Amino acid sequence: MLWREPWLKPLIDYDLNSENCGFCKGKFNGLSFVTSCEFCGIDIMHDKCANSHILESHMSELKTKIVQHKDKPLHDFQ
Numbered sequence: 001m002l003w004r005e006p007w008l009k010p011l012i013d014y015d016l017n018s019e020n021c022g023f024c025k026g027k028f029n030g031l032s033f034v035t036s037c038e039f040c041g042i043d044i045m046h047d048k049c050a051n052s053h054i055l056e057s058h059m060s061e062l063k064t065k066i067v068q069h070k071d072k073p074l075h076d077f078q
């Protein structure tokens, strides 16, 4: 789950009562962890739905992100 980092932003202040998940169209409840997709304009989704959405719809973008992440210089070994 290394890729679930900065580009999945938790939106804990969102008004969950009036929104449906952009992926499964299910209701949120107060305990749902929700997130938005950085790659497209889809609505907020359950955290697990966002994972599914990104894997299904954004594999190429995701791979690019991961590559960029790994390209960061590591100063620890210098």
Ligand SMILES: [Zn+2]
Pocket: 021, 022, 023, 024, 025, 026, 045, 046, 049
């Ligand atoms: Zn959902």
Ligand SMILES: [Zn+2]
Pocket: 037, 038, 039, 040, 041, 042, 053, 054, 057, 058
């Ligand atoms: Zn998306």
